[in-house]
Amino acid sequence: QLQLQESGPGLLKPSETLSLTCSVSGGSISSSNYYWGWIRQPPGKGLEWIGTIYYSGSSYYNPSLKSRVIISVETSKNQFSLKLSSVTAADTAVYYCARHRGYYDSSGYYSPGNFDFWGQGTLVTVSS
Amino acid sequence: DIQMTQSPSTLSASLGDRVTITCRASQSISSWLAWYQQKPGKAPELLIYKASSLESGVPSRFSGSGSGTEFTLTISSLQPDDFATYYCQQYNSYSSMYTFGQGTKLEIK
Numbered sequence: 001q002l003q004l005q006e007s008g009p010g011l012l013k014p015s016e017t018l019s020l021t022c023s024v025s026g027g028s029i030s031s032s033n034y035y036w037g038w039i040r041q042p043p044g045k046g047l048e049w050i051g052t053i054y055y056s057g058s059s060y061y062n063p064s065l066k067s068r069v070i071i072s073v074e075t076s077k078n079q080f081s082l083k084l085s086s087v088t089a090a091d092t093a094v095y096y097c098a099r100h101r102g103y104y105d106s107s108g109y110y111s112p113g114n115f116d117f118w119g120q121g122t123l124v125t126v127s128s
Numbered sequence: 129d130i131q132m133t134q135s136p137s138t139l140s141a142s143l144g145d146r147v148t149i150t151c152r153a154s155q156s157i158s159s160w161l162a163w164y165q166q167k168p169g170k171a172p173e174l175l176i177y178k179a180s181s182l183e184s185g186v187p188s189r190f191s192g193s194g195s196g197t198e199f200t201l202t203i204s205s206l207q208p209d210d211f212a213t214y215y216c217q218q219y220n221s222y223s224s225m226y227t228f229g230q231g232t233k234l235e236i237k
Binding site: 037046047048049052060062063096098100101103105106107109111112113114115116118119120121 | 129158160162164170171172173174177178183215217219221222224225226227228229230231
């Protein structure tokens with residue numbers, strides 16, 4: 001059974017860089033059928049997509065966060081990672097990693113679609 | 129950017145009720161829409177993809193419909209396990225954005 005597990009510091013100070021890793025077990029991150037994504041959820045609020053990566057390294061980012069986000073993949077370790085720089089209190093959230101299932105769009109291009117497996121999430125708090 | 133708007137934000141219903149949640153897209157997304165269920169303290173779970181396809185293992189009382197800009201999630205007969213928050217998500221590849229609706233909280237009346 002596929003499992004995703006987020007890991008990383010739970011408390012950061014403003015201006016620091018958030019670094020999280022998602023370890024994938026029970027499946028290969030190098031599968032051509034899937035992308036891998038990060039989503040966050042501030043306490044008591046809704047879901048916000050952060051970004052997505054393919055095993056080849058192709059990536060997509062939320063324009064509102066793009067200037068501060070880097071997502072990378074390490075196929076040898078079956079992991080992918082998130083870095084978010086210059087954090088503020090507004091970045092306090094539960095951060096989820098998820099498998100982003102691909103699909104063929106109307107142009108025949110294989111694109112990220114829905115999120116079919118999620119990690120349990122990790123709370124990251126930004127506070128001085 | 130494609131905006132997703134769900135209604136209502138909160139819905140009160142009783143066991144056995146049939147309920148419908150609506151999700152509207154700010155522009156056409158064809159059928160590239162998913163629905164998720166989230167319970168407190170848990171990660172979301174995929175219910176429906178491609179607007180109307182039921183994810184494996186999801187009870188058949190859940191169904192989805194719609195295309196273009198208007199979509200619905202229907203629960204045919206509410207069970208105790210269904211009281212949760214529901215989110216829609218669009219995945220139109222032309223936008224390269226994967227936007228969620230703001231959520232609908234389904235409460236016990």
